[in-house]
Amino acid sequence: MVIPKDFRYTKTHEWTKQEGADVLVGITAHAQEELRDVVYVELPAVGKTVKQGEPVAVVESVKAAFDIYAPLSGTVARVNESLSKSPQLVNQDCYGTGWFFAITPSQPSELSALMSSDDYTKLITGER
Amino acid sequence: MDYSPHTDEQVAQMLQTIGVSSIEELLANIPSEVRCRSFTLPTGLSEAEVLSACESLASPNRSLRELASFLGFGAYPHLIPTVVDALASRGEWLTPYTPYQAEASQGTLQLIYEFQTLICELMQMEVANASLYDGASSLAEAVLLALRTSGRPRILVSEAVHPHARQAIATYLQGFPAIIQELPHTNGVTDLEALAAASKDDVAAVLMQQPNVFGCLEPMEQAGQLAHRVGALFVASVYPISLGLLKPPGAYGADIAVAEGRCLGSPVAYGGPGLGLFATSQALLRKVPGRLVGCTVDQAQRRAFTLTLQTREQQIRREKATSNICTNEGWLCVRAAIFLSLLGPQGFRELAELNLQHAHALSERLRELPFVEPVFDQPFFNEFVVRYTDGVRARDVNRKLLKAGLLGGLALRPWYPALGESALWCVTEAASREQMDHVVKTLKTVA
């Protein structure tokens, strides 16, 4: 199970990665494995203001739909347009081309509340 | 009589396998204080006795086979080809469950796919679902969709949309902070100036019916433009049989089209069951309520059908579902698909033409009567409104007609008192020349 060391994580299985002023968000390998084949991703509108912990996106498999929560407060800077044509990117490359959206954070201090890769590893091994 | 097949001996064997001595023991978990003492119902009957009992319930009724009917108002008895009943009555159409197990339900699933296609073709829309309960609730669901997607609070609905549909919308909206604003009609069609004035950017949807409740043809294209100008959805409630001739909603910019589809191959059945048609554009696909069937393949790459986009539905999303519905009117879809396949494009057009011609012929003849005047000066399909003058009352007209075995045009006063002693006449392909002669002859004795 790949858990990139330089990312930070949420309890709800989102990953975050700093990219310039923005923070990229996606779901972890653990999450996409539980979900199985992703068939659709509903992304937030660009420019939308989001609060940490509130549901902002939905990821769907054939039999289930799960909310994706904003790991940070801020504004949605951009979204991954490729997911509408190729939702399977979430399964194939969840940390790379399967990213969901990018947030311009409004409260940089919130980043420290996110889990390190070690802590996240502990979380999912506990769950398993 | 009941349908349980066990003999006493089998019951005893089964009790033994379970390890109890009576069925009563299996009920031990039910507290005695809630056990029901009894209920009062007549005793069960043999088949012959049931038939007889039901005969006595049927005999006071007068069906549309016995009375020549000129009633419409949202319930339109049209021809039903024999083949429809013959095929639809097969147990394999009537008795399966909802097609959740795709491999065991390819018949139903393929049928729904064909039905979805047929409705798209009829309405000239991009997507149609597997149906909802009836026309009225479909319109209500369209309203809910518009409110949810836009986040705007106001709905504009023409007074010329069927009152029952408007009532259903009001009931469905209880508990939501939505505003329903009704638009007046002038000379039988929705007042476009009123619509323009009411079209602000807090409007989620504009609802119009075509033909409207008076049978008149509405300026749908202009209304749609007014709705779109403020970013509202344009919802059209249409009459399927009329689509053999009339411009379909997809051609005049409807975002959502709904209809009561029972007229496609099912009997009017005192108003139910209905067949709620619901069609829309790709853009709104993910918000669509109800079932959707998609085409795919199986493991052997053979074409196969399955329920899809189920994540919108209640069994997965629960309180976040696009609707709570988990029925479609499956059996009426079967009938509709067979009906449309039998009629084909030419037959469907001819059917619409028959309605048009018969209705216009009777309209002309009624207007010739001294106490009958037209109310609206509008083009119409198969329904029109007349007013009785010289003190003649709609109630008395209909009483006289009934004595002659005729069901006259519906008195509109209960719903539209401003129209006075007016009546809504509907003439379908069933109305023969003799029946129309009979109507006119009887009416001549009224005043």
Next chain:
Amino acid sequence: MMSDTEPLIFERSVPGRRSYRLPPPDVSARTVQDLIPEEHLRHEPPPLPEVDELGVVRHFTRLSQRNFSVDTQFYPLGSCTMKYNPKLNDRIASWSRFAHMHPLQPESTVQGLLRLLYELEQSLCQITGMFAFTLQPAAGAQGELTGLKIIRAYHAPRPRPRSGGQTRTTILIPDSAHGTNPASAALSGFRVVELRSGPNGMVDLGELKQNLSDHVAALMITNPNTLGLFEKEIHAITTLCHEHGALVYMDGANMNALLGIVRPGDMGIDLLQLNLHKTFSTPHGGGGPGAGPVGVSRRLADFLPVPRVKKTGTRFAWDERAKHTIGRVHGFYGNVGVLVRAYVYIRTLGKEGLERVSRMAILNANYLKARLSETFEVPFDDHCLHEFVASLKNLKSFGVDARDVAKRLLDYDFYAPTIYFPLLVEEAFMVEPTETESKETLDAFADALIRIVEEAKTSPELVKRAPQSTAVNRVDEVRAARELDLRWTPSNQLVSA
């Protein structure tokens, strides 16, 4: 022997072909353009398929043969009550004097049908112990919606303020409930609070007490619950709710366990929806039509939808008056065609027959459970009522899950039980045989399941690749969702091997 694929009706179409003929107009025809302005006219008739009558007959007959159905297979779907649909019901419902009636005909011409509807309502009141019923809702889910609107209206402050003022905004729903319950509640503008079930899958009185407040409008409960077990504490539950000013709504989907045994009205239930296409034998039709009449206690009768059939002396009539009616949910009076079928069923069975239904249903479920007791784990292993839930989680070690077993059952010519519901049970398998199944069928089903479990252990591939003998084998649902194809277009290719 089913063929691989059946062409679509559009693929049988040949331009210019006609089947059904219409008579010519019986009046002197005028030009369409004289009667209707150009702007309202369709340029081309709708592009419907052009098929000969025999072609239509073959298509829809062959298509029907690709279905399982109650008429052909055993359908032990938990919570669906797939009992025999008596042909007598269909026959009588098709009589002209029931089927070819216009909803707005003068009441003097409909007295028999109105009487039927009236007697049906009275019968349902007798059977359930409720005070009054509306027959309008077209399905169970619409019945729930109707019930929730009534709950809202009941709690609304009177006189009604322009907006807001509603304090009871929450509905309590057990986590074991059917998905329509929370969906209906949300659709009615309520907030849903999920109650965690107790260890036996039932409503936990402590949890209930903790969540009751004057914000709670109602509790929605299913009894027997979705595990097929009777909520023993039902009296305490309803009393507790009433003490807090909350109503109790019972989902009547499992009524087949209660006929002649328990009457919800006697248990303190305020609202109840019945599913006529379950308990009362009306056919499922591949997805509908159903009917979901809603029964209420006396204090809620004024809130029922209108119109309702009233009897005055020997005459029946529609009555639009009801002080606090929520309005209407249906275009006319409800699914009358379905209501007639249910009426015929009740007349056929009568008091004794109905009392026998649940007892036989309970016998059948317990018999099947006993036959399978060595094979499956049944959590909450009491005697069940009309259905039971088994867990297939022990098969996971062989790489086989509930879905696989369900699919393999199709190869044995049985429709599968309900799977993955209720969510409380892992690899759930919910079985409801109903009372109309014979012992031979139950034995054959049990034998098949026992064989499949053996297969899972010795040759799991057989189970995982199932079904192999149906019209199609496992369908690619992922592709269906990713590459949406919801209608045929002329450019669609026939996809086949």
